[in-house]
Amino acid sequence: MPPKPPRNDRKGGGHRRQREPTEFSEVTLSVDRVTRVVKGGRRMRFRAIVVIGNKKGKVGLGTGKATEVQAAVKKATAAAKRAMIRIPIVKDTIPHSVEIKFKAARIRLLPARPGTGIIAGGALRVILDQAGVKNVLSKRFGTRNKLVNAQTSIMALQMLRGVIAPTTAELATAVVDAADGSTKKMSDDVMKGSGQVYVPGGAQEVRSGGLGLTEIAKKDIEKQKDIHRKGKDL
Template sequence: MAKMQGRMQGKVPQGDDRGDGLKEKMVAINRVTKVVKGGRILGFAALTVVGNGDGSVGMGKGKSREVPVAVQKAMDEARRKMIKVNLKNGTLHHPVIGRHGAAKVYMQPASEGTGIIAGGPMRAIFEVMGVHNILAKCIGSTNPYNVVRATLHGLQAMNSPAEIAAKRGKSVEEIMGLAK
Protein backbone atom coordinates (compact mmCIF):
# COMPACT_ATOMS: atom_id res chain seq x y z
CA MET A 1 0.00 0.00 0.00
CA ALA A 2 2.82 2.41 0.87
CA LYS A 3 4.43 1.73 -2.50
CA MET A 4 1.22 2.71 -4.32
CA GLN A 5 0.80 5.87 -2.20
CA GLY A 6 4.34 6.92 -3.11
CA ARG A 7 3.49 6.68 -6.80
CA MET A 8 0.20 8.58 -6.36
CA GLN A 9 2.02 11.54 -4.77
CA GLY A 10 4.12 12.09 -7.89
CA LYS A 11 4.24 15.55 -9.45
CA VAL A 12 1.88 16.28 -12.35
CA PRO A 13 4.03 18.00 -15.02
CA GLN A 14 3.05 21.57 -15.93
CA GLY A 15 4.74 24.16 -18.11
CA ASP A 16 8.10 23.32 -19.66
CA ASP A 17 9.60 20.47 -17.59
CA ARG A 18 11.79 18.90 -20.27
CA GLY A 19 13.70 21.99 -21.35
CA ASP A 20 12.90 21.51 -25.06
CA GLY A 21 11.07 24.84 -25.39
CA LEU A 22 7.58 23.33 -25.70
CA LYS A 23 4.62 24.62 -23.70
CA GLU A 24 2.40 21.98 -22.13
CA LYS A 25 -1.21 22.34 -20.99
CA MET A 26 -3.47 19.78 -19.42
CA VAL A 27 -6.99 20.00 -20.87
CA ALA A 28 -8.85 17.33 -18.88
CA ILE A 29 -8.38 14.45 -16.46
CA ASN A 30 -11.13 11.87 -16.34
CA ARG A 31 -11.55 9.28 -13.57
CA VAL A 32 -12.89 5.99 -14.86
CA THR A 33 -14.02 2.91 -12.96
CA LYS A 34 -14.05 -0.72 -14.01
CA VAL A 35 -16.35 -2.91 -11.92
CA VAL A 36 -15.06 -6.45 -11.38
CA LYS A 37 -16.11 -9.34 -9.17
CA GLY A 38 -13.86 -8.20 -6.32
CA GLY A 39 -14.87 -4.54 -6.41
CA ARG A 40 -13.92 -1.50 -8.44
CA ILE A 41 -10.69 -0.71 -10.29
CA LEU A 42 -9.94 3.00 -10.61
CA GLY A 43 -8.14 4.44 -13.59
CA PHE A 44 -7.41 7.87 -15.05
CA ALA A 45 -7.46 9.27 -18.59
CA ALA A 46 -5.63 12.54 -19.35
CA LEU A 47 -5.97 14.87 -22.35
CA THR A 48 -3.13 17.32 -23.01
CA VAL A 49 -1.91 19.75 -25.66
CA VAL A 50 1.69 20.73 -26.42
CA GLY A 51 2.96 23.60 -28.59
CA ASN A 52 6.09 25.55 -29.41
CA GLY A 53 4.49 29.01 -29.40
CA ASP A 54 5.21 29.45 -33.11
CA GLY A 55 2.37 27.59 -34.85
CA SER A 56 3.12 23.95 -33.96
CA VAL A 57 0.65 22.10 -31.76
CA GLY A 58 -0.06 18.50 -30.78
CA MET A 59 -2.73 16.65 -28.82
CA GLY A 60 -2.30 13.51 -26.77
CA LYS A 61 -4.29 11.26 -24.50
CA GLY A 62 -2.94 8.84 -21.93
CA LYS A 63 -4.45 6.26 -19.61
CA SER A 64 -3.08 4.76 -16.41
CA ARG A 65 -3.94 3.79 -12.85
CA GLU A 66 -2.14 6.92 -11.54
CA VAL A 67 -2.68 10.53 -12.64
CA PRO A 68 0.99 11.52 -13.18
CA VAL A 69 1.65 8.47 -15.37
CA ALA A 70 -1.47 9.16 -17.47
CA VAL A 71 -0.46 12.82 -17.90
CA GLN A 72 3.09 11.85 -18.89
CA LYS A 73 1.81 9.36 -21.48
CA ALA A 74 -0.49 12.05 -22.89
CA MET A 75 2.37 14.59 -23.08
CA ASP A 76 4.59 12.07 -24.89
CA GLU A 77 1.86 11.31 -27.44
CA ALA A 78 1.22 15.03 -27.98
CA ARG A 79 4.94 15.59 -28.70
CA ARG A 80 4.90 12.77 -31.27
CA LYS A 81 1.74 13.99 -33.05
CA MET A 82 2.53 17.67 -33.57
CA ILE A 83 1.25 19.56 -36.63
CA LYS A 84 2.40 22.88 -38.11
CA VAL A 85 -0.16 25.65 -38.68
CA ASN A 86 0.56 28.80 -40.72
CA LEU A 87 -0.20 31.92 -38.69
CA LYS A 88 -0.37 35.58 -39.71
CA ASN A 89 0.90 38.00 -37.04
CA GLY A 90 -0.38 35.89 -34.14
CA THR A 91 -3.80 35.17 -35.65
CA LEU A 92 -5.40 33.11 -38.44
CA HIS A 93 -5.43 33.91 -42.17
CA HIS A 94 -9.20 33.55 -42.60
CA PRO A 95 -12.30 32.25 -40.74
CA VAL A 96 -12.48 28.48 -40.54
CA ILE A 97 -14.83 25.79 -39.21
CA GLY A 98 -13.68 22.46 -37.76
CA ARG A 99 -15.81 19.42 -37.01
CA HIS A 100 -15.30 16.21 -35.09
CA GLY A 101 -18.19 14.05 -33.94
CA ALA A 102 -20.98 16.32 -32.66
CA ALA A 103 -18.53 19.14 -31.89
CA LYS A 104 -18.34 22.06 -34.29
CA VAL A 105 -15.84 24.88 -33.79
CA TYR A 106 -15.88 28.29 -35.50
CA MET A 107 -12.63 30.32 -35.47
CA GLN A 108 -11.97 33.72 -37.00
CA PRO A 109 -9.00 36.09 -37.02
CA ALA A 110 -9.10 39.12 -34.73
CA SER A 111 -7.39 42.50 -34.78
CA GLU A 112 -4.37 43.31 -32.62
CA GLY A 113 -5.25 43.75 -28.94
CA THR A 114 -8.34 41.53 -28.99
CA GLY A 115 -6.75 38.62 -27.13
CA ILE A 116 -7.89 35.01 -27.08
CA ILE A 117 -11.68 34.92 -26.90
CA ALA A 118 -12.30 31.19 -26.67
CA GLY A 119 -13.41 28.76 -24.02
CA GLY A 120 -11.82 25.81 -22.29
CA PRO A 121 -9.99 23.35 -24.54
CA MET A 122 -9.75 25.80 -27.47
CA ARG A 123 -8.06 28.42 -25.28
CA ALA A 124 -5.40 25.89 -24.21
CA ILE A 125 -4.61 25.06 -27.85
CA PHE A 126 -4.30 28.72 -28.88
CA GLU A 127 -2.09 29.57 -25.88
CA VAL A 128 0.43 26.79 -26.52
CA MET A 129 0.60 27.34 -30.29
CA GLY A 130 1.26 31.08 -30.05
CA VAL A 131 -2.02 32.63 -31.23
CA HIS A 132 -2.52 36.00 -29.52
CA ASN A 133 -5.69 37.37 -31.17
CA ILE A 134 -8.61 35.13 -32.12
CA LEU A 135 -12.38 34.80 -31.78
CA ALA A 136 -13.63 31.22 -31.38
CA LYS A 137 -16.94 29.58 -30.58
CA CYS A 138 -17.82 25.98 -29.78
CA ILE A 139 -21.16 24.84 -31.22
CA GLY A 140 -22.80 21.53 -30.36
CA SER A 141 -20.94 19.05 -28.16
CA THR A 142 -18.58 20.47 -25.53
CA ASN A 143 -16.80 17.16 -24.89
CA PRO A 144 -13.14 18.26 -24.43
CA TYR A 145 -11.73 15.48 -26.63
CA ASN A 146 -14.09 16.27 -29.53
CA VAL A 147 -13.57 20.04 -29.17
CA VAL A 148 -9.77 19.63 -29.32
CA ARG A 149 -10.00 17.35 -32.36
CA ALA A 150 -12.45 19.72 -34.11
CA THR A 151 -10.12 22.67 -33.44
CA LEU A 152 -7.13 20.81 -34.87
CA HIS A 153 -9.15 19.71 -37.94
CA GLY A 154 -10.13 23.32 -38.57
CA LEU A 155 -6.57 24.59 -38.17
CA GLN A 156 -5.27 21.93 -40.57
CA ALA A 157 -7.91 22.91 -43.15
CA MET A 158 -6.77 26.55 -43.14
CA ASN A 159 -4.82 27.69 -46.22
CA SER A 160 -2.31 30.52 -46.43
CA PRO A 161 -2.70 33.13 -49.21
CA ALA A 162 0.34 31.63 -50.98
CA GLU A 163 -1.32 28.18 -51.11
CA ILE A 164 -4.59 29.64 -52.43
CA ALA A 165 -2.72 31.69 -55.05
CA ALA A 166 -0.81 28.60 -56.22
CA LYS A 167 -4.06 26.60 -56.56
CA ARG A 168 -5.74 29.35 -58.59
CA GLY A 169 -2.70 30.20 -60.68
CA LYS A 170 -2.65 33.82 -59.52
CA SER A 171 -0.24 35.99 -57.57
CA VAL A 172 -0.59 36.56 -53.83
CA GLU A 173 -1.29 40.26 -54.50
CA GLU A 174 -4.30 39.36 -56.68
CA ILE A 175 -5.66 37.03 -54.00
CA MET A 176 -5.25 39.63 -51.26
CA GLY A 177 -6.81 42.36 -53.42
CA LEU A 178 -3.62 44.43 -53.50
CA ALA A 179 -3.14 44.28 -57.29
CA LYS A 180 -3.98 47.45 -59.22
Protein backbone atom coordinates (compact mmCIF):
# COMPACT_ATOMS: atom_id res chain seq x y z
CA MET A 1 0.00 0.00 0.00
CA PRO A 2 1.65 3.27 -1.13
CA PRO A 3 2.13 5.92 1.56
CA LYS A 4 -0.21 8.89 1.65
CA PRO A 5 1.16 12.05 0.03
CA PRO A 6 2.00 15.00 2.26
CA ARG A 7 -0.90 17.25 3.24
CA ASN A 8 0.34 20.10 1.04
CA ASP A 9 0.42 17.84 -2.01
CA ARG A 10 -3.17 16.70 -1.67
CA LYS A 11 -6.03 18.03 -3.73
CA GLY A 12 -6.60 21.70 -3.03
CA GLY A 13 -3.01 22.36 -1.95
CA GLY A 14 -3.97 22.47 1.73
CA HIS A 15 -4.80 26.18 1.51
CA ARG A 16 -7.96 27.39 3.15
CA ARG A 17 -10.13 29.92 1.43
CA GLN A 18 -9.47 33.38 2.79
CA ARG A 19 -12.48 35.48 3.72
CA GLU A 20 -12.64 38.85 2.05
CA PRO A 21 -12.98 41.79 4.44
CA THR A 22 -16.45 43.34 4.32
CA GLU A 23 -17.63 46.85 5.07
CA PHE A 24 -20.18 45.68 7.62
CA SER A 25 -19.66 43.89 10.92
CA GLU A 26 -22.31 41.67 12.46
CA VAL A 27 -23.18 40.87 16.07
CA THR A 28 -25.48 38.05 17.15
CA LEU A 29 -27.69 39.35 19.94
CA SER A 30 -29.19 36.02 20.93
CA VAL A 31 -30.02 32.51 19.74
CA ASP A 32 -33.12 31.06 21.40
CA ARG A 33 -34.96 27.79 21.03
CA VAL A 34 -38.59 28.32 20.06
CA THR A 35 -41.40 25.77 19.98
CA ARG A 36 -44.46 25.66 17.76
CA VAL A 37 -47.36 23.34 18.47
CA VAL A 38 -48.67 21.65 15.31
CA LYS A 39 -51.10 18.84 14.63
CA GLY A 40 -48.43 16.15 14.88
CA GLY A 41 -46.89 17.51 18.07
CA ARG A 42 -44.30 20.18 18.89
CA ARG A 43 -41.84 21.50 16.35
CA MET A 44 -38.65 22.96 17.80
CA ARG A 45 -36.50 25.46 15.92
CA PHE A 46 -33.85 28.10 16.65
CA ARG A 47 -34.40 31.84 16.37
CA ALA A 48 -31.42 34.16 15.87
CA ILE A 49 -31.32 37.95 16.25
CA VAL A 50 -28.49 39.68 14.35
CA VAL A 51 -27.43 43.35 14.21
CA ILE A 52 -25.27 44.50 11.30
CA GLY A 53 -23.69 47.91 10.68
CA ASN A 54 -20.73 49.77 9.23
CA LYS A 55 -20.25 52.16 12.21
CA LYS A 56 -20.68 55.09 9.82
CA GLY A 57 -24.42 55.67 10.06
CA LYS A 58 -25.80 52.42 8.64
CA VAL A 59 -27.37 49.74 10.81
CA GLY A 60 -29.84 46.90 10.36
CA LEU A 61 -31.71 44.38 12.50
CA GLY A 62 -32.87 40.95 11.36
CA THR A 63 -34.29 37.71 12.73
CA GLY A 64 -34.19 34.21 11.29
CA LYS A 65 -35.58 30.79 12.22
CA ALA A 66 -34.26 27.38 11.21
CA THR A 67 -33.77 23.87 12.55
CA GLU A 68 -30.02 24.57 12.90
CA VAL A 69 -28.29 27.47 14.61
CA GLN A 70 -25.99 28.24 11.68
CA ALA A 71 -28.88 28.42 9.22
CA ALA A 72 -30.87 30.67 11.57
CA VAL A 73 -27.95 33.11 11.92
CA LYS A 74 -27.49 33.15 8.15
CA LYS A 75 -31.17 33.99 7.60
CA ALA A 76 -31.04 36.71 10.25
CA THR A 77 -27.94 38.27 8.66
CA ALA A 78 -29.61 38.35 5.24
CA ALA A 79 -32.73 39.94 6.75
CA ALA A 80 -30.62 42.57 8.54
CA LYS A 81 -28.90 43.54 5.28
CA ARG A 82 -32.27 44.01 3.58
CA ALA A 83 -33.58 46.14 6.46
CA MET A 84 -30.58 48.50 6.59
CA ILE A 85 -31.31 52.12 7.57
CA ARG A 86 -29.23 55.30 7.63
CA ILE A 87 -29.18 57.70 10.56
CA PRO A 88 -27.74 61.23 10.92
CA ILE A 89 -24.70 61.54 13.19
CA VAL A 90 -23.51 64.98 14.33
CA LYS A 91 -20.11 65.13 16.07
CA ASP A 92 -20.28 61.44 17.01
CA THR A 93 -23.69 61.82 18.67
CA ILE A 94 -27.36 62.04 17.70
CA PRO A 95 -28.69 65.43 16.51
CA HIS A 96 -31.52 65.68 19.05
CA SER A 97 -33.32 63.80 21.81
CA VAL A 98 -35.98 61.22 20.98
CA GLU A 99 -38.38 59.06 22.97
CA ILE A 100 -40.54 56.20 21.71
CA LYS A 101 -42.80 53.50 23.13
CA PHE A 102 -43.30 50.18 21.34
CA LYS A 103 -45.22 47.26 22.86
CA ALA A 104 -43.97 46.95 26.47
CA ALA A 105 -40.72 48.89 25.95
CA ARG A 106 -39.99 52.60 26.15
CA ILE A 107 -36.62 54.11 25.19
CA ARG A 108 -35.27 57.64 25.53
CA LEU A 109 -32.11 58.85 23.74
CA LEU A 110 -30.28 62.10 24.51
CA PRO A 111 -27.26 63.73 22.79
CA ALA A 112 -24.03 63.75 24.79
CA ARG A 113 -20.74 65.65 24.82
CA PRO A 114 -17.51 64.19 23.41
CA GLY A 115 -15.93 61.71 25.80
CA THR A 116 -19.20 60.57 27.35
CA GLY A 117 -19.33 57.23 25.57
CA ILE A 118 -22.36 55.03 24.99
CA ILE A 119 -24.41 55.09 28.19
CA ALA A 120 -26.67 52.17 27.35
CA GLY A 121 -26.91 48.45 27.82
CA GLY A 122 -28.20 45.31 26.20
CA ALA A 123 -29.51 45.40 22.64
CA LEU A 124 -29.60 49.22 22.61
CA ARG A 125 -25.85 49.47 23.21
CA VAL A 126 -25.05 46.98 20.43
CA ILE A 127 -27.24 48.82 17.91
CA LEU A 128 -25.80 52.25 18.78
CA ASP A 129 -22.26 50.89 18.52
CA GLN A 130 -22.89 49.27 15.14
CA ALA A 131 -24.50 52.49 13.89
CA GLY A 132 -21.39 54.51 14.77
CA VAL A 133 -22.78 56.63 17.62
CA LYS A 134 -19.94 57.19 20.10
CA ASN A 135 -21.51 59.56 22.65
CA VAL A 136 -25.12 59.20 23.77
CA LEU A 137 -27.23 59.04 26.92
CA SER A 138 -30.14 56.61 27.12
CA LYS A 139 -32.80 55.31 29.45
CA ARG A 140 -34.85 52.14 29.01
CA PHE A 141 -38.17 51.41 30.68
CA GLY A 142 -40.36 48.32 30.70
CA THR A 143 -39.58 44.88 29.32
CA ARG A 144 -36.14 43.31 29.09
CA ASN A 145 -37.02 41.24 26.02
CA LYS A 146 -34.06 41.56 23.63
CA LEU A 147 -36.10 41.42 20.44
CA VAL A 148 -38.61 44.05 21.56
CA ASN A 149 -35.85 46.34 22.84
CA ALA A 150 -33.91 45.93 19.59
CA GLN A 151 -36.99 46.75 17.51
CA THR A 152 -37.72 49.79 19.69
CA SER A 153 -34.12 50.98 19.32
CA ILE A 154 -34.32 50.81 15.52
CA MET A 155 -37.62 52.71 15.55
CA ALA A 156 -36.06 55.38 17.78
CA LEU A 157 -33.14 55.83 15.36
CA GLN A 158 -35.59 56.12 12.46
CA MET A 159 -37.17 59.13 14.19
CA LEU A 160 -33.92 61.11 14.09
CA ARG A 161 -33.94 64.11 11.75
CA GLY A 162 -30.80 65.82 10.52
CA VAL A 163 -28.29 66.19 7.70
CA ILE A 164 -27.26 62.85 6.24
CA ALA A 165 -24.05 63.14 4.23
CA PRO A 166 -24.36 61.28 0.91
CA THR A 167 -21.90 58.48 0.20
CA THR A 168 -19.48 58.36 -2.72
CA ALA A 169 -21.78 56.04 -4.66
CA GLU A 170 -24.72 58.40 -4.19
CA LEU A 171 -22.69 61.41 -5.30
CA ALA A 172 -21.70 59.50 -8.43
CA THR A 173 -25.37 59.10 -9.38
CA ALA A 174 -26.00 62.85 -9.15
CA VAL A 175 -24.76 63.73 -12.64
CA VAL A 176 -24.76 67.44 -13.40
CA ASP A 177 -25.14 68.66 -16.98
CA ALA A 178 -22.54 71.38 -17.56
CA ALA A 179 -24.62 72.95 -20.33
CA ASP A 180 -27.73 73.93 -18.37
CA GLY A 181 -26.55 73.18 -14.83
CA SER A 182 -29.51 70.90 -14.06
CA THR A 183 -29.35 67.66 -12.12
CA LYS A 184 -30.12 64.70 -14.37
CA LYS A 185 -30.37 61.97 -11.76
CA MET A 186 -30.25 61.74 -8.01
CA SER A 187 -30.05 58.63 -5.89
CA ASP A 188 -33.31 57.58 -4.26
CA ASP A 189 -31.47 57.07 -0.97
CA VAL A 190 -30.44 60.73 -0.89
CA MET A 191 -33.94 61.94 -1.73
CA LYS A 192 -35.49 59.71 0.93
CA GLY A 193 -33.01 60.79 3.62
CA SER A 194 -34.34 62.92 6.44
CA GLY A 195 -33.30 66.53 6.85
CA GLN A 196 -31.53 68.77 4.36
CA VAL A 197 -29.37 67.38 1.58
CA TYR A 198 -27.44 69.84 -0.58
CA VAL A 199 -26.78 68.89 -4.19
CA PRO A 200 -25.51 70.92 -7.14
CA GLY A 201 -28.19 72.26 -9.44
CA GLY A 202 -30.64 75.13 -9.78
CA ALA A 203 -31.61 77.26 -6.78
CA GLN A 204 -34.96 75.63 -6.12
CA GLU A 205 -36.68 73.73 -3.35
CA VAL A 206 -37.67 70.09 -3.79
CA ARG A 207 -40.27 68.34 -1.66
CA SER A 208 -39.65 64.69 -0.83
CA GLY A 209 -41.37 62.72 1.89
CA GLY A 210 -42.80 65.86 3.49
CA LEU A 211 -39.34 67.38 4.05
CA GLY A 212 -37.81 70.39 2.32
CA LEU A 213 -34.63 69.75 0.36
CA THR A 214 -32.75 72.89 -0.70
CA GLU A 215 -30.56 72.87 -3.81
CA ILE A 216 -27.67 75.33 -4.11
CA ALA A 217 -26.45 76.42 -7.53
CA LYS A 218 -22.83 75.76 -8.46
CA LYS A 219 -22.27 79.41 -9.38
CA ASP A 220 -23.28 80.46 -5.85
CA ILE A 221 -20.60 78.21 -4.40
CA GLU A 222 -17.97 79.70 -6.73
CA LYS A 223 -19.08 83.21 -5.74
CA GLN A 224 -18.59 82.41 -2.05
CA LYS A 225 -15.10 81.07 -2.80
CA ASP A 226 -14.18 84.30 -4.64
CA ILE A 227 -15.40 86.45 -1.73
CA HIS A 228 -13.40 84.36 0.74
CA ARG A 229 -10.29 84.58 -1.46
CA LYS A 230 -10.56 88.39 -1.80
CA GLY A 231 -10.95 88.73 1.96
CA LYS A 232 -7.68 86.89 2.50
CA ASP A 233 -5.87 89.15 0.01
CA LEU A 234 -7.02 92.25 1.90
